[in-house]
Amino acid sequence: MRLALTNLVRGRWRRPLSSSLVVLVIAAVVTALLPGTAYAAERWIPPQSVKGSILAEYERLEGIGKSPGTPTSPERDDRQGGKFQDYVNNNHIYWNARVDPNRGRQVGGAIYNRWGQYDWENGALGYPIQSEMDATGGGKLSRFERGLIYWSSATGAHPVWGEILQTWAAHGYEQSSYGFPTSGEEVIGDGRRQYFQTSRTATSNGIPKASRRTGKGTPAKTRILPTILISSTRTAERTARTTQPLR
Known part of the structure; x- marks a missing residue:
């Protein structure tokens, strides 16, 4: 196709053009003039073809040394009008025009x-909007x-969302005194709670608290910080104030 287009442009094409070839050449010219058009590009990465917006993310990751590896499936239709493709080592690239019409997002491991336990893109979290990146430690x-x-090797993978995420973010995410999440959100009474890395799972009069230990099991000061509790009578803002570490 590239040779045919070059010969046509340079006036080297001496045979009559069939209507189908003319259509293909016009399509190639239009594609070349419209960068960013989803699914315009295609690359053969044995044993599958990778194309368009998924290929754009594949090559971006490849360029920073984080290649998803060999594709293990063709590109497939996804729910909500999206696309996805599977790769070795439990790597996947998902695309949805609502997130980014020009590039997919990787999620894996x-x-x-x-x-998946939260029903992938149809669940509480929705589509990935940023490929996997490094976190603290x-x-x-x-x-x-x-x-x-x-995810961390010490805690495993856990989601954070909603008001609990807002509170955790206000303190500095995993770099705060909370550390990484160690559970998902759970319903408790009229509210919800989630445990984090420094947590000794305990609640007193509805206020989260924990005893951290230092050295050889020596109790440190009790710090009211590890559990974020959101309820109808205790707002996220108040929880954020009451969960700051003691100075």
């Missing part, structure tokens, strides 16, 4: 598995339309 995180999933 334990984060992908946890996302060797951890990983992926951003979704309605929340985050964080």
Whole structure:
């Protein structure tokens, strides 16, 4: 096709052009003049073809040394008008025009598995809006339309969303005194709570609290910080104030 287009442009095409070839050449010219058109580009990565917006993300990741590897499936239709393709080592690239018409997003490993437990893009989190990136201390995180999933070797992968995410974010995410999440959100009474890395799971009079230990099991000061509790009578703002570490 490229040779045919070059010969046509340079006046080297001496045979009569069939109508089908003319259509293909015109399509190639239009595609070349419209960068960013979804599914315009295609690349053969044995044993599958990778194309368009998914290929754009594949090559971006490849360029920064984070290639998803060999494709293990063709591009497939996804729910909500999206597309996805599977790769080795539990890597996946998802695309949806609502997120970005020109580039997909990678999600993989334990984060992908946890996302699947919440019904992937149809669940509480929605589509990925940022490919997996590094977090503090060797951890990983992926951003979704309605929340985050964080992973570390010590805690595993857990989602955070809603008011609890807002409170955690206000303190500095995993770099705060909370650390990484160690559970998902759970319903408690008229509210919800979630546990984090520094947590000793306990509640007193509805106020989260914990005893952290230092050294050889020596109790440190009790810090009211590890559990974020949201209820109809205790707002996220108040919870944020009452969960700051003691100075």
